Amino acid sequence: MAETKYTEEHEWIRVEGDVGTIGITQYAQEQLGDVVFVDVPAAGRKVAKGEACAVVESVKAASDIYAPASGEVVESNAALADTPGDVNAEPTGKGWFFKLKLADKGELAGLMDEAAYEAFVKSLG
Amino acid sequence: MTEPSNGPLKRTPLYDLHRELGARLVPFAGYEMPVQYPTGILVEHNHTRTACGLFDVSHMGQVRLTAKPGQNAAKAMETLVPGDIAGLQPGQQRYTQFTNDAGGILDDLMVTSTGDHLLVVINAACKDADLAHMQKHLSATCEVEPMFSRGLLALQGPQASTVLSRLVPQVATMKFMTGAYVVIDGARCYVTRSGYTGGDGYEISTPADQTDAIARKLLANPEVKPIGLGARDSLRLEAGLCLYGHDIDTTTTPVEAVLLWSVGKERRVQGGFPGAAVIQKQIAEGSTRKRVGLLPEGKAIAREGAEIVIDGKTVGIVTSGGFSPTLGRAIAMGYVERSQSANGTKVDLMVRGKPVPAEIVPMPFVKHAYYRG
Numbered sequence: 001m002a003e004t005k006y007t008e009e010h011e012w013i014r015v016e017g018d019v020g021t022i023g024i025t026q027y028a029q030e031q032l033g034d035v036v037f038v039d040v041p042a043a044g045r046k047v048a049k050g051e052a053c054a055v056v057e058s059v060k061a062a063s064d065i066y067a068p069a070s071g072e073v074v075e076s077n078a079a080l081a082d083t084p085g086d087v088n089a090e091p092t093g094k095g096w097f098f099k100l101k102l103a104d105k106g107e108l109a110g111l112m113d114e115a116a117y118e119a120f121v122k123s124l125g
Numbered sequence: 126m127t128e129p130s131n132g133p134l135k136r137t138p139l140y141d142l143h144r145e146l147g148a149r150l151v152p153f154a155g156y157e158m159p160v161q162y163p164t165g166i167l168v169e170h171n172h173t174r175t176a177c178g179l180f181d182v183s184h185m186g187q188v189r190l191t192a193k194p195g196q197n198a199a200k201a202m203e204t205l206v207p208g209d210i211a212g213l214q215p216g217q218q219r220y221t222q223f224t225n226d227a228g229g230i231l232d233d234l235m236v237t238s239t240g241d242h243l244l245v246v247i248n249a250a251c252k253d254a255d256l257a258h259m260q261k262h263l264s265a266t267c268e269v270e271p272m273f274s275r276g277l278l279a280l281q282g283p284q285a286s287t288v289l290s291r292l293v294p295q296v297a298t299m300k301f302m303t304g305a306y307v308v309i310d311g312a313r314c315y316v317t318r319s320g321y322t323g324g325d326g327y328e329i330s331t332p333a334d335q336t337d338a339i340a341r342k343l344l345a346n347p348e349v350k351p352i353g354l355g356a357r358d359s360l361r362l363e364a365g366l367c368l369y370g371h372d373i374d375t376t377t378t379p380v381e382a383v384l385l386w387s388v389g390k391e392r393r394v395q396g397g398f399p400g401a402a403v404i405q406k407q408i409a410e411g412s413t414r415k416r417v418g419l420l421p422e423g424k425a426i427a428r429e430g431a432e433i434v435i436d437g438k439t440v441g442i443v444t445s446g447g448f449s450p451t452l453g454r455a456i457a458m459g460y461v462e463r464s465q466s467a468n469g470t471k472v473d474l475m476v477r478g479k480p481v482p483a484e485i486v487p488m489p490f491v492k493h494a495y496y497r498g
Contacts, residue, residue, distance in 0.1 A: 033355065036426070036448040037424045037425065037426060037448070037455075055477065057426050057448070059166040059170075059448050059450075060160070062426065062428065062477075081424070
């Protein structure tokens with residue numbers, strides 16, 4: 001059973017077994033506007049929780065994507081190189097960024113569940 | 126596109142319209158301005174390139190100069206700018222810059238002669254300083270009248286002429302960089318055939334209280350969509366046009382910025398504007414650096430502040446960079462040492478610590494489409 005958690009940086013991580021798939025939320029893509037380039041980490045890269053490991057470029061600006069947990073990148077979404085607009089169209093689907101083999105699932109405990117994240121977005125006005 | 130501001134944000138006459146249209150409003154030069162509408166910057170950009178876009182640029186400053194008896198406003202203005210203003214025929218418009226004593230650029234501006242007056246359009250972020258500058262130096266010879274409450278609409282794109290001609294037939298035959306008084310919907314407006322997109326189009330100066338009605342009338346045409354500041358920036362970058370405070374400022378001269386085309390031929394010789402000695406020396410001997418176009422390989426975007434490097438040595442800096450929707454790739458402009466500025470020169474742009482290979486290329490990135498008759 002997959003479980004999805006959210007960060008205050010407006011990223012989501014969907015956990016199945018010990019692998020988490022990471023992307024940005026609907027709110028984040030709306031704020032960014034048209035995404036024109038995504039720089040995703042290569043498979044094999046080890047990342048620490050909170051480390052900037054991907055970049056999403058919209059027409060307006062570049063934004064870092066932070067690892068929501070520590071682990072090793074096992075796959076990145078190569079299709080985004082040709083269709084970065086997937087991040088706008090399906091931020092929680094085809095627009096995923098990379099998959100991480102989690103080093104410590106305990107790190108996810110501090111992240112928000114869907115209800116908490118929705119409340120967080122609402123609090124931003 | 127945003128910046129900190131002091132005090133409450135000002136609003137243009139189109140504020141309510143922007144809200145109705147679902148714009149995302151951001152602080153810009155002390156105003157609450159639309160950065161984009163719900164369709165997004167890419168669609169807005171492409172719509173302006175293929176059809177017609179309406180921009181609210183009412184935050185820009187408009188100033189009217191009128192010579193006092195026995196005086197000449199154009200000659201007076203020439204003491205502040207290197208452009209050939211005295212040579213403007215009634216109805217002609219020119220691009221120029223306010224320079225300082227070091228030849229640096231205080232602001233860039235458009236000047237149009239109506240015959241009786243000079244109409245000046247200045248950047249929003251500079252307008253209070255520009256007004257004070259003009260009042261200080263021109264008040265002895267001219268009436269300097271700020272018209273900061275007027276509206277300014279830019280109607281841009283290949284169908285702009287078709288659209289505006291429905292309301293004002295005479296604009297169809299106006300040539301690029303000319304202006305005329307017209308009546309739109311009973312309102313006396315001043316229209317110039319100019320803009321900031323590199324494409325055909327007009328800028329329309331409107332009475333404050335009729336700006337909203339005129340904007341709605343223009344938007345009622347099926348070809349016209351509202352366009353925000355986001356697409357305004359990507360359009361001007363494709364056209365190779367400078368953004369004040371980024372590509373030009375008090376530390377860059379018109380020569381370094383490759384704006385020498387806007388310096389009057391006689392004025393290069395005769396001087397008589399602030400910083401003339403510096404600029405004349407640069408014309409004669411060349412400047413140490415110059416503004417160039419940059420075409421990065423691949424898809425990474427080099428933005429303002431990225432270093433330009435050759436063989437590990439920094440030779441310059443990117444001053445504007447972004448994604449070109451028309452070309453579907455990244456573009457940039459910046460300053461490099463003149464000895465390294467030849468077209469075709471291979472450089473690296475440092476993006477997040479990694480070198481992105483790029484080539485120095487001529488600008489504009491997208492061919493200008495001005496109407497020259």
